[in-house]
Amino acid sequence: MTQPDRPGSAEPHPYDPSAVERKWRERWAAQGTNRTDIERGERPFYALMMFPYPSAEGLHVGNLFAFTGNDIFARFQRLRGHSVFEPIGFDAFGIHSENHALKLGVHPTELIPRNVANFTRQITSAGLMVDWSRAVDTTDPSYYKWTQWVFLQLFRRGLAYRKKAAVNWCPNDKTVLANEQVENGLCERCGATVEQRFLEQWFFRITDYAGRLLANLDTLDWSQTTKSAQRTWIGRSDGAEIRFRVLDPLQDAGSAAVHVTSEVTSGASEIVVFTTRPDTVFGATYLVLAPEHPLVDDVTTGDQEPAVAAYRKRTAAQDLVSRKTTRDKTGVFTGSYAVNPATGEIIPVWIADYVLMEYGTGAIMAVPGHDERDFAFAREFGLPIERVVAGPGDGAHAPLAEPFTDTANARLVNSERFDGYTVDDAKVAITAWLEEKHAARAIVNYRLHDWCISRQRYWGPPIPIIHCDSCGAVPVPEQDLPVLLPNIPDFRPDDSGVSPLARHEEWYRVPCPACGKPARRETDVSDTFLDSGWYFLRYPSVGRDDAPFDAAVTQKWLPVDSYIGGNEHAVLHLMYSRFLTMVLHDAGHLGFEEPFTKFRAHGLIIRDGAKMSKSKGNVVVPDDYIARWGADTFRTYLMFLGPFEEGGDFRDAGISGVRRFLDRVWASVHGARTDGEPDPDVVRKLHQTIRKVGDDIPRLQYNTAIAAMMEYVNVLRRGERVPHRSEVEPLVPLLAPFAPHVAEDLWETLGHATGVFDSGWPEFDPALAAGDAMTIAVQVNGKTRGSVEVARDAGEEVVAAAARGAPAIAKFLPASPKKVIYVHGRLVNFVG
RNA sequence: GCCGGGGUGGCGAAACUGGUUAGACGCGAGGGACUUAAAAUCCCUUGGCCGAAAGGCCAUCUGGGUUCGACUCCCAGCCCCGGCACCA
Numbered sequence: 001m002t003q004p005d006r007p008g009s010a011e012p013h014p015y016d017p018s019a020v021e022r023k024w025r026e027r028w029a030a031q032g033t034n035r036t037d038i039e040r041g042e043r044p045f046y047a048l049m050m051f052p053y054p055s056a057e058g059l060h061v062g063n064l065f066a067f068t069g070n071d072i073f074a075r076f077q078r079l080r081g082h083s084v085f086e087p088i089g090f091d092a093f094g095i096h097s098e099n100h101a102l103k104l105g106v107h108p109t110e111l112i113p114r115n116v117a118n119f120t121r122q123i124t125s126a127g128l129m130v131d132w133s134r135a136v137d138t139t140d141p142s143y144y145k146w147t148q149w150v151f152l153q154l155f156r157r158g159l160a161y162r163k164k165a166a167v168n169w170c171p172n173d174k175t176v177l178a179n180e181q182v183e184n185g186l187c188e189r190c191g192a193t194v195e196q197r198f199l200e201q202w203f204f205r206i207t208d209y210a211g212r213l214l215a216n217l218d219t220l221d222w223s224q225t226t227k228s229a230q231r232t233w234i235g236r237s238d239g240a241e242i243r244f245r246v247l248d249p250l251q252d253a254g255s256a257a258v259h260v261t262s263e264v265t266s267g268a269s270e271i272v273v274f275t276t277r278p279d280t281v282f283g284a285t286y287l288v289l290a291p292e293h294p295l296v297d298d299v300t301t302g303d304q305e306p307a308v309a310a311y312r313k314r315t316a317a318q319d320l321v322s323r324k325t326t327r328d329k330t331g332v333f334t335g336s337y338a339v340n341p342a343t344g345e346i347i348p349v350w351i352a353d354y355v356l357m358e359y360g361t362g363a364i365m366a367v368p369g370h371d372e373r374d375f376a377f378a379r380e381f382g383l384p385i386e387r388v389v390a391g392p393g394d395g396a397h398a399p400l401a402e403p404f405t406d407t408a409n410a411r412l413v414n415s416e417r418f419d420g421y422t423v424d425d426a427k428v429a430i431t432a433w434l435e436e437k438h439a440a441r442a443i444v445n446y447r448l449h450d451w452c453i454s455r456q457r458y459w460g461p462p463i464p465i466i467h468c469d470s471c472g473a474v475p476v477p478e479q480d481l482p483v484l485l486p487n488i489p490d491f492r493p494d495d496s497g498v499s500p501l502a503r504h505e506e507w508y509r510v511p512c513p514a515c516g517k518p519a520r521r522e523t524d525v526s527d528t529f530l531d532s533g534w535y536f537l538r539y540p541s542v543g544r545d546d547a548p549f550d551a552a553v554t555q556k557w558l559p560v561d562s563y564i565g566g567n568e569h570a571v572l573h574l575m576y577s578r579f580l581t582m583v584l585h586d587a588g589h590l591g592f593e594e595p596f597t598k599f600r601a602h603g604l605i606i607r608d609g610a611k612m613s614k615s616k617g618n619v620v621v622p623d624d625y626i627a628r629w630g631a632d633t634f635r636t637y638l639m640f641l642g643p644f645e646e647g648g649d650f651r652d653a654g655i656s657g658v659r660r661f662l663d664r665v666w667a668s669v670h671g672a673r674t675d676g677e678p679d680p681d682v683v684r685k686l687h688q689t690i691r692k693v694g695d696d697i698p699r700l701q702y703n704t705a706i707a708a709m710m711e712y713v714n715v716l717r718r719g720e721r722v723p724h725r726s727e728v729e730p731l732v733p734l735l736a737p738f739a740p741h742v743a744e745d746l747w748e749t750l751g752h753a754t755g756v757f758d759s760g761w762p763e764f765d766p767a768l769a770a771g772d773a774m775t776i777a778v779q780v781n782g783k784t785r786g787s788v789e790v791a792r793d794a795g796e797e798v799v800a801a802a803a804r805g806a807p808a809i810a811k812f813l814p815a816s817p818k819k820v821i822y823v824h825g826r827l828v829n830f831v832g
Numbered sequence: 833g834c835c836g837g838g839g840u841g842g843c844g845a846a847a848c849u850g851g852u853u854a855g856a857c858g859c860g861a862g863g864g865a866c867u868u869a870a871a872a873u874c875c876c877u878u879g880g881c882c883g884a885a886a887g888g889c890c891a892u893c894u895g896g897g898u899u900c901g902a903c904u905c906c907c908a909g910c911c912c913c914g915g916c917a918c919c920a
Contacts, residue, residue, distance in 0.1 A: 224836070225836055225915080228836055229835090229836080232915070235916085239920080273920080274919095276920065323918090325917090326918080327918065355919095355920075359919045360919070365920085373918050445919080445920090447919050567915085570915080571916095604913095641844065641845090643845085646837085646838085648844070648845090649844070651843085653844085653859055653860070654843090656859080657857090657858045657859055660873095661857095661858085703846090704846070704856085707845090707856065707858075708856090709857095710857055710858075711856070720875085777852035777853080778852090779851085779852090779900080781900070781901090784851095784852070784853040784901095785853075787852055818900095821851090823852095827851055829900055829901065
């Protein structure tokens with residue numbers, strides 16, 4: 001335990017981080033320093049960081065880097081007089097935890113608390129200003145009760161529905177994966193090749209919100225990279241739906257050059273396609289349906305049936321991802337023809353796997369002249385390729401050796417009355433023209449898909465639905481929540497595609513809440529992203545058992561003022577959180593529809609140029625560093641590595657410099673003198689430093705803030721100088737966000753009774769920072785040749801005269817400069 | 833391929849809206865002081881080339897351009913990192 005010695009005492013003891021940090025950890029805990037007064041706190045500021053998944057390996061530097069970045073901003077806001085709320089929790093449900101439990105052969109209910117305890121210890125030792133009284137654990141029934149409640153809100157509003165869908169099935173994890181969890185055909189977490197399966201799944205209708213999710217982005221103060229990732233993911237496309245009449249061979253027989261030899265099986269009368277290029281409709285020479293398209297049976301003629309059936313079977317067996325990555329074109333003619341509504345020409349209808357059922361209408365008009373994919377397909381199958389758009393140099397019949405996809409300076413050709421139109425004009429005009437003929441309508445499509453929340457696994461909140469033969473899917477009444485996850489020993493998933501819960505009749509057999517007849521519980525659990533999609537709403541209201549979040553408290557603390565996290569969650573967690581917030585807003589539960597006013601993505605900490613991973617064996621565990629150097633040094637070092645939003649390469653070299661800096665701050669405070677007056681030059685530097693640090697922290701430019709403090713300490717101690725107490729005192733709160741323990745201790749040493757974080761941010765005096773002289777660079781012909789010192793209020797003439805008079809400059813000066821450029825306070829340039 | 837971000841000393845990096853001899857701050861390296869010695873600490877030097885020095889020249893991925901002045905702006909290209917990608 002350190003004994004504060006008075007400033008100026010002859011033999012200051014050296015800085016001992018472990019003693020200082022232990023002392024303040026204990027004192028903060030005992031005094032509740034980090035607890036937030038949720039009800040009465042003034043100027044509330046909610047500083048959120050992405051909560052971790054409590055892995056068995058413990059917290060790694062990547063986590064700590066992010067947390068520290070948030071903690072610094074949070075502590076800074078507190079110093080500026082805000083009541084700051086910096087909560088933490090554990091995202092402990094999900095495949096991650098479950099797989100790990102399976103591997104160790106330990107039940108997750110045993111494993112998770114162990115990991116949480118370890119994380120808690122690590123976070124505490126890192127000195128984060130976390131309010132532990134409001135920690136959240138997604139696996140706690142008092143939390144997932146409300147996760148289930150959120151599901152019910154969506155269900156009520158018709159935003160949760162069940163459908164049988166082709167899904168990505170991971171044969172290794174034995175579960176369904178969201179599209180986002182598949183990377184290049186492989187399972188994002190285990191690397192197994194993903195297969196296609198058809199299962200009944202619960203979906204959230206996030207696509208209903210696509211337009212709002214996109215439009216609101218413009219109003220958010222978020223990292224550009226994150227916003228642009230979301231824009232791409234939502235993928236808005238403006239275009240048109242165009243209807244193509246399908247020829248009825250009986251009616252149209254003999255009417256055209258169609259040789260219909262077979263009977264049609266049914267009366268599919270039209271095919272609707274989606275296109276972003278309605279301007280090219282005159283060049284549509286065939287149609288393609290997705291193999292899964294519901295009209296395929298209707299349009300397939302008898303003689304084509306075997307080929308179509310074989311092709312569809314083949315497609316169905318293929319995994320969803322290799323289908324999307326293979327560029328080779330395959331397909332089969334259905335035997336039917338349709339009429340191009342623009343040209344009146346009769347064109348064939350094909351099926352091909354390059355058309356996807358889940359996008360647009362699952363059908364396209366193929367314009368091989370102006371689309372890469374259609375061109376490749378037409379080449380493969382000998383279908384006609386026509387030019388309807390020409391570049392400035394091309395004639396209307398210039399042959400197409402490759403698709404012409406430029407639209408910038410292009411004009412329409414071979415498109416009757418639309419010839420000569422620009423692409424943009426033609427899009428509008430042709431859509432309007434077809435619209436009149438009831439053959440088209442302008443429409444917006446989104447790439448975003450509905451969110452599949454079903455997981456056929458054990459370790460998640462059961463979806464609160466009861467299936468009844470008479471009543472259908474009945475929501476569990478709110479007063480019956482939570483639907484507890486039963487503690488079953490055989491939680492291992494199997495290949496059946498149903499959840500382990502489905503093996504427990506005693507659990508799933510329940511009476512229907514509506515009619516009382518025997519019914520069965522839904523046995524799927526929900527996606528982890530549902531747990532994390534609303535946790536920020538819960539934090540301020542932790543402890544409330546009668547509501548997910550308290551109205552007044554939520555009103556006061558939300559939306560989140562500052563959210564810091566990794567960009568790997570740019571399109572999943574952040575999109576889902578926004579969506580759920582919008583839904584809860586629409587349902588009248590929230591007064592805002594965007595949860596995070598400001599979001600900043602932190603950079604990645606890499607090691608030896610590579611992302612840290614267990615397989616590479618380059619993971620850095622913070623514990624050893626904290627033990628060796630102290631948490632304050634380690635925190636400050638992590639932030640000194642590089643710009644927070646860019647991350648950096650972790651290496652041991654360099655940490656000693658930060659430690660030396662803290663040693664020198666320690667020595668400066670403990671050795672400060674109180675006699676005499678502070679040095680005005682030092683005081684000027686001090687105020688420049690206060691400004692710099694105060695400007696840099698809100699911009700998360702922590703590395704330069706630290707550099708500024710180091711510079712100041714160099715000035716303080718230059719030439720074995722002994723600093724004055726008043727020069728050193730304001731440095732302590734500046735340092736406090738970065739190195740909170742040592743700052744507290746030094747503050748106490750300086751004789752303060754209250755903690756440093758309740759003492760306010762030092763005041764910055766612009767007059768003191770400026771001083772009364774200024775240095776002006778002197779250039780001749782744009783080349784800097786020296787500088788002159790002049791009074792701060794000197795005008796151009798005075799500066800120019802001083803510059804001319806400076807001996808070092810005279811020899812470069814032309815006899816009579818043609819021009820003199822003066823930039824106030826910066827430079828004077830003589831141009832000869 | 834498309835959309836972001838980025839290329840500056842031996843290394844991590846600075847440089848406000850084009851303006852103080854580019855490289856702050858830190859690491860590393862070299863030299864010195866203290867010490868019997870080492871560690872720690874403190875002081876000095878440290879982009880490259882030429883030069884005894886004074887000083888000069890060259891340097892922010894490459895090549896052009898705008899400007900009195902460019903790491904910063906414009907055009908063309910190369911490389912690295914991240915996201916998206918048969919989405920019609």
